Amino acid sequence: MYSPQIILEAALNGLMTGAVYALIALGLTLIYGVLHIINFAHGALLTCAMFAVWIAWAWLGMDPYLAILPLVPLMFVLGYGLQRFVIGPASHGDDGNILLVTLGLSIVLENLLLAVFQSDTRTLDTDYSFQVVALGPLLLSYPRLIGLGVAVVVTGLLWLVLNRTDTGKAIRAVAKEKLGANLVGIDVPHVYAVTFGLGCACLAVAAGLLMPTFYVNPRIGGAFVLVAFTVVVLGGMGSLPGALLGGLFIGVVESLCGLFLGDSLGQIGIFLIFIAVLLVRPTGLFGAKA
């Protein structure tokens, strides 16, 4: 069968992919935790960010990691605007409506990209795309290792923002008690939009980390969005550490399923976990928050 080394390598690789899943899920879970909405457009927004990274590289010759720096504020502004001027007003505060509006947005975004870029798959290459780092007998992909590090750092930063800044305090207040927050003078729509913006900013980071080893086409977001939902549900809706742990776990599961079941069936493990968790424990495995 498989030697322990192959299995270990697959697990470690999965861990590193999982870090990017975690970043994507981080944005989703943050939005869920505060706005209590499921952002269906998350995948399409990720695709936008990935195209932005590709454009920066193809047209401006910008390194994908470097592209993260301008992209983070850009995605923040995009997210802020979408929530403030489209999702918020269009959904009249109703749960089902928000789901539909974000679904509509994702269809529009995805197909706008399709109209502009056609359905071709694009990649970019850097001199470090295929570099490996030797860890004893194990060979680990260098860009993915960076991804893992950055994901952990970003989770930490986000935690700091939420717990140490005034904006963060306002966000947490709104998450806990929307009406109360409104009463003490917090501008709730603004806080919602900021949260949505932060969630989208996470996608900018994820896109920059993904592009050196991955590809982009207009439909790619769909592949990530279900995985991200799984991570969020697994980690407990709204829990940041849950998203990080959940992301890493799902990465490993996917990698091992791929190893044992083959590529075409590899993702099925994720969805079965997703369904099982939803049916048995919708509050999540790691999360404490309902």
Next chain:
Amino acid sequence: MLAVDGVSKRFGGLMAVDSATLSLHPGGIVGLIGPNGAGKTTLFSMISGFVAPTDGRIRFEGTDITAEEPHRRAERGIGRTFQIVQPFAGLTVCENIAVGAYLRHAKRADATAKARDVARRVGLGAELDRPAGRLTVAGRKRLELARALATEPKLLLLDEVLAGLNPSEIRDIIPVIRGIRDEGVTILMIEHVMQAVMNLCERVYVLAQGRMIAEGPPAVVCADTRVIEAYLGHGAADRLKAEGAAHG
């Protein structure tokens, strides 16, 4: 007909209801009073099957129903209203009541006829085609009552159907409740409006901090020192007096 035997409910660290016992015989109106947060609504929810007791048994007409689903209990003849009204907001008044009527009438024509009939009895005859979401507070309370009544219950649990109504609205609805009793429906009602309790109930139970502390005719119970203390402890005695003055 109803026997609640040492029933308890714990929410985390809070003992909302603490081995409460209560028994009803067919016919008549029995009151359930107690300060805010005493556990009255929780007790109702356990009788109607929405909350599972942590301890104790509930029997209805000799059958143990402790573990039965709410809809099964409704079929048996236990009807309830909700303290926080729960209208089907998108439906008309008539459609709202018909949902209850369908429990015993499978045909649309019969259920609708029943619904109209009930609506007239509780004074909603003129609002049949109004969306329930547009009713006034008093209208919604009547709708709660009408829907429960349309299920043709043997036991009717009324959770503060008079709260939020003005004195003239209360005066209108008291005869309706009495009329329901006269048809042989047993009524257990939670009520803060003491004038109504005195007026309607033959017997009252008093719940305080989850415990059943007194039981008997309303006049006797209200003179009970434990009851007065229970209310005073929560600063409710003044409110009672004020309400008594307002309605009396």
Next chain:
Amino acid sequence: MTARDLIPIAVLTLLAALLPLVVTSSPVLNFLVFMLIVALGAQGWNILGGFGGQFSFGHAAFFGTGAYVTAILQLRYGVNAWAGLVLAVAAGAAVGWVIGFLSFRSGLRGSYFALVTLAFAEVFRILANAASFTGGAAGLLIKLDVHPANLQFADRAVFYWLVLALVAAVLLLTRWIQRSRFGAQLVAVRENEDAAKALGVNSLTVKLRAIALSGGVTALSGCLYAQYFLYIDANIAYGSWISVELLLAPIIGGVGTVFGPVVGALTLHGLGEVAKQFAGRIPGIDLIVFGGVLVLAVAFARGGILGLLERLRDRGRGMVTRGPKEVSHAGR
């Protein structure tokens, strides 16, 4: 049901049945058949989502099951196509019941229910794409053998009439639901599940019936799709495109109404065609329109097109009848 309930359905069906006598171009007929198939599947969605308030994001699970069951039965077991159609409907209902049983019993609703249905559809898609039994990624080709007994017709118009008849049948079914105890209880569960339970409604049973009916009707549309185009693969049959189509149509047309899904499918695909005419070869242009219309519908027309029309009508009438009534209320 009364004559007033039946006449609009009969009249509209007859009018639509006359269309092939006027229109004979096959692209147009193709378009009409496809649209009716979508409308039929959307009617299935509407039973659960519209009347029951349980928004499914994964109705592809039923559409695909209908398509695959009929294709596999014919190809691998030599079952007659008409029998295949009946079994496809039964399979769709069964899959619906199982998904419903698992999710409703664990109390899933709202967004959670939407997500779990989506995941089920995805699992089916991956399995159908991987298993050789379902033809794997290459898909399945139903043998071309034009004969009414094989549910294949030389004249496209005949297939159009068949689908139209089924759409009309489901219109009747929906109207019956609306007028029945089951329908009243289903709507009650949508509006307020606890209140419904207190009135003796077994909400689990009611929702299970709804999802089984819904799955059956949508499977029927999947089966017709396979039978008309004679080819399916996992991304067609279980793809998210169809889940989206089936939920868009009722929401655009009027969710929880009898005609909503048909009106919505007509409007969407009509708009999509117009957009294609104007924008030419830009890929995805029709979907951009769909998505935009969805956002606009949620923002400005919550009852969909039919809701909008009703409000306009009420406003027109309000001048005459509503006015005095409101005054009398205010006077009390």
